[in-house]
Amino acid sequence: MAVKAMDLFEAYTQNKLPMDEGYIVSSFFKQESTYSIYEVVSYSAIKDIYLTGNGLTFQTNGKKLHLLVEPPSYPQKAIEPYCRSQEFLVPLRFSESTIITAKNQVKVIFSKAPQDAISAFTIVKPEGINFAFLFYSQPDVFASIEKFFAKTLNQEAGVPQADSAKIAKSIGELCAQTLTWPKDRE
Numbered sequence: 001m002a003v004k005a006m007d008l009f010e011a012y013t014q015n016k017l018p019m020d021e022g023y024i025v026s027s028f029f030k031q032e033s034t035y036s037i038y039e040v041v042s043y044s045a046i047k048d049i050y051l052t053g054n055g056l057t058f059q060t061n062g063k064k065l066h067l068l069v070e071p072p073s074y075p076q077k078a079i080e081p082y083c084r085s086q087e088f089l090v091p092l093r094f095s096e097s098t099i100i101t102a103k104n105q106v107k108v109i110f111s112k113a114p115q116d117a118i119s120a121f122t123i124v125k126p127e128g129i130n131f132a133f134l135f136y137s138q139p140d141v142f143a144s145i146e147k148f149f150a151k152t153l154n155q156e157a158g159v160p161q162a163d164s165a166k167i168a169k170s171i172g173e174l175c176a177q178t179l180t181w182p183k184d185r186e
Contacts (some may be wrong), residue, residue: 004144008123008132012049012056019046021181023135023145024080024123026169027152034106035074037090038067040145040171041121042114042179055124060064062117063179066090067171069157072105079108098170102163108153110171114178129156140158146172 003016008024011017021044041062048059068081069088074136081090081097092109100108126132133148135141150168153159159167 003136004138005133005135005148008134009056009125011134012051015130017046017049018136019049020044021137023137023141023175023179025133025135025145026123026126026132027146027156028126029128029129029156032154032180033074034069034071034156035088035160036069036157038069038149038152040065040067040175040179041117041123042175042181043121044181052122055122056143057120057122059120061119062121063114064117064121065114065171065174065179066092067108067110069153069159070093070107070109071158072107077107099133100163100167100170102167103160106157106159106163108157108163108167110161110174142176145175 024041026039029131030036041064043058045061046058046060050057070077076084076088080094081092084090092111096112097109098112102108123132135144146168149171150165153164154161154169173176
């Protein structure tokens with residue numbers, strides 16, 4: 001059976017990073033809170049890839065979706081995510097996001113459409129409990145991403161299981177609709 005996903009930096013060091021197309025999911029968890037930031041990036045046709053001081057830089061075009069999980073106790077929930085302090089900042093505006101409030105009042109906020117990363121982007125090397133996973137472009141890649149989010153939203157971000165499954169389904173569908181490349185639609 002083919003590998004569906006693996007740690008991004010491990011894939012790079014083992015020379016298992018697909019140069020034609022892939023999907024990367026990164027997480028950034030806060031220490032004393034369930035405040036969580038996720039980034040989903042799709043890429044196609046890498047021209048070059050290299051390690052930098054803080055991560056892995058891809059010279060190619062990418063498409064990014066951002067997702068934020070905000071606990072009910074977060075004190076600055078009225079502030080737009082793109083205006084928050086550096087450690088809580090996410091390039092999202094409320095008006096450009098889907099906002100879902102879970103049964104336990106946790107808010108999940110995610111992009112309605114991806115942002116384009118023109119010519120290059122960097123995936124920050126994860127530290128501590130953070131991660132960066134590479135999902136290989138296979139027919140069931142979006143179902144794999146959906147399963148992944150259902151699990152991590154519930155276990156790491158404190159979203160109730162029923163809500164995390166529904167939200168993950170929405171994210172998987174959004175990825176399938178917006179993160180593909182023209183050659184995928186031929």
